[in-house]
Amino acid sequence: MFRNLFWLTLGAFAIGTESFVVSGLLPSLSADLGVSLWRAGQLVTAFSLTYAVATPLLAVTTAAWPRERVLRVAMGAFALANVAAAAAPTYGWLVAGRILLAACAGLFMATAGGYAASSVKPEQRGRAMALVYLGLTVATVVGVPLGTLVGHLFGWRATFLGVAALSAVAWVGLCLPRTPQPLQAVVSLKERIAIARRPDILLGLLTTTTCMAGVFAIYTYLSPLLAQVSGYGDTQVALVLMLFGVGSAIGNLWGGHAADALGPVRVVRRALRGVIALFCLVSVIAMWVPQPVATFAMLAVIAGWGVVGWSFPPAQQLNLVRSAPTLAPVVLSLNSSAIYLGVSVGAVLGSFAVASGHIERVGFVGAACEAVALLLVSLAARRRTVAVRPLADAA
Numbered sequence: 001m002f003r004n005l006f007w008l009t010l011g012a013f014a015i016g017t018e019s020f021v022v023s024g025l026l027p028s029l030s031a032d033l034g035v036s037l038w039r040a041g042q043l044v045t046a047f048s049l050t051y052a053v054a055t056p057l058l059a060v061t062t063a064a065w066p067r068e069r070v071l072r073v074a075m076g077a078f079a080l081a082n083v084a085a086a087a088a089p090t091y092g093w094l095v096a097g098r099i100l101l102a103a104c105a106g107l108f109m110a111t112a113g114g115y116a117a118s119s120v121k122p123e124q125r126g127r128a129m130a131l132v133y134l135g136l137t138v139a140t141v142v143g144v145p146l147g148t149l150v151g152h153l154f155g156w157r158a159t160f161l162g163v164a165a166l167s168a169v170a171w172v173g174l175c176l177p178r179t180p181q182p183l184q185a186v187v188s189l190k191e192r193i194a195i196a197r198r199p200d201i202l203l204g205l206l207t208t209t210t211c212m213a214g215v216f217a218i219y220t221y222l223s224p225l226l227a228q229v230s231g232y233g234d235t236q237v238a239l240v241l242m243l244f245g246v247g248s249a250i251g252n253l254w255g256g257h258a259a260d261a262l263g264p265v266r267v268v269r270r271a272l273r274g275v276i277a278l279f280c281l282v283s284v285i286a287m288w289v290p291q292p293v294a295t296f297a298m299l300a301v302i303a304g305w306g307v308v309g310w311s312f313p314p315a316q317q318l319n320l321v322r323s324a325p326t327l328a329p330v331v332l333s334l335n336s337s338a339i340y341l342g343v344s345v346g347a348v349l350g351s352f353a354v355a356s357g358h359i360e361r362v363g364f365v366g367a368a369c370e371a372v373a374l375l376l377v378s379l380a381a382r383r384r385t386v387a388v389r390p391l392a393d394a395a
Contacts, residue, residue, distance in 0.1 A: 005116055005119070005128060005132060006131075007170050008112045008115065008135070008174075011108060011112065011167065011174070012135025012139070013135035013136070013139050013143055013166070015105045015108060016135060016139025017143030017144055017146075017147050017163055018160070018163045019105060020139070020140065020144050021143070021151070023219055023220050024223050024238065025147075025148060025152075025159065026040050026221065027224055028155070029043065029094075037224055038355040040091075041347050042095070043095060044344070045343075045344040045347040045348055046098050046102070047344075048343035049340070049341065049344035050099045050103055050106075052339075052340040054102065056333065056334075058107040060189045062107065067111055067115045068115070070111045071108060071111055074108035077104045078167050079164050079167035081097055081104055082101065082167060086158075086160035110336070113332075114329070137252060140245035141248070141249050144245060145239065147159045147163065148234075148241055149235065149238040152234030152238070192330060195330055195334065201323060201334070203379060203380040203383070204316070204319060204320045204380065205320075205338040207316065208320075209339075211272065211342065211369070211370060212345075213342040213345040214279065214346060214366040214368070215275075215342075216345075217346040217347070217350035217362055217369060218279060218350065218365075219346075220347045220350050221350050221362055222244075222302075225360070229286045229291070229295075229360070230291065230294060230298055231291060231295070240302060243299065243302060244302050245306070247304070250306070251307040251309065251311040255271070255310065255313065256314035256318075259315040259319075264316065264322065267311060267312075268312060268377055272370050272373050273374065274308035275309045275312075275366075276367045276370045276371055276374070279305075280364065280367045281297075282363030283362070283367075284363070286360035286363065287361075320332070320335055349369070350362045350365060350366075
């Protein structure tokens, strides 16, 4: 079974690469398609917003299908959509391609986690799911920098074709055996909405959304920002993205361990405070530090951002699961939609600074979003305290 799960990991790697590589290719896309930089950034918005909205709808629509059929259809369509994106003659066609890519990616990832958990013994489920999502982590370290470099050397269309080839290999490998009975009954869209409206869950999801909005207000435009601040060329930008990916992988692992040891809320608060400071430094360096010093200072900030910022997702996931342990799969699915909703909001917020000719201010935009997320965490903690106090008084 773990040998079969390799193909799910490969599919996740292809999806992770395509999801985030556009940010590194924005200058090339903007120049080739004849659109402004901020408008090219809306390719990130189109993908992320579609992922957030379409994933739960498609999960409910395909609930009666065999899981292996859903995986093959989603990955096959993802490969074809990459070919269509590579052949897009205009900006509008590329937006349409990214919308299709997001729908396929969301369906695949939502199904892959459940399939992995159903395919192994109960005591192996954690490792099986971690193996699938390892593909996304490796994509940030290897796939995104490599895809960025390929796009700069051979054109952005080559990157989409490369992801299409990788997806086709994963599709061929997805000749999977039938899964056993599902772990739980299918949750309808109405039931998902009802769960999301619970005050404790809603505050957690809003925290996720605002945090990711802050991250992608900057990350979406990181490539042109680095070119302006540090004078980096295409190869250097790819290396910086690799540095960020390594930091993200370290932060993700550390965040999970720290959440178990210290408690998820404490880790979430520390991560948010850290990125507020780091994001402010991004704008301070871009606006007032001379270029020779700014080059090295920005590298240090980006490496720190990767470690500190990406300790947030595993801690936040654990925080949400502890709020509703019996609803963990649904809550994590909702959190995934909240993540991509935040990505789309962040790309839009960052575009305002870029469109006004002040790309160096995206750091302040991101810091403001993180400050709102920190406020939401405090509100949730206060609400829990108020809810527990009557129980203690009654005891």
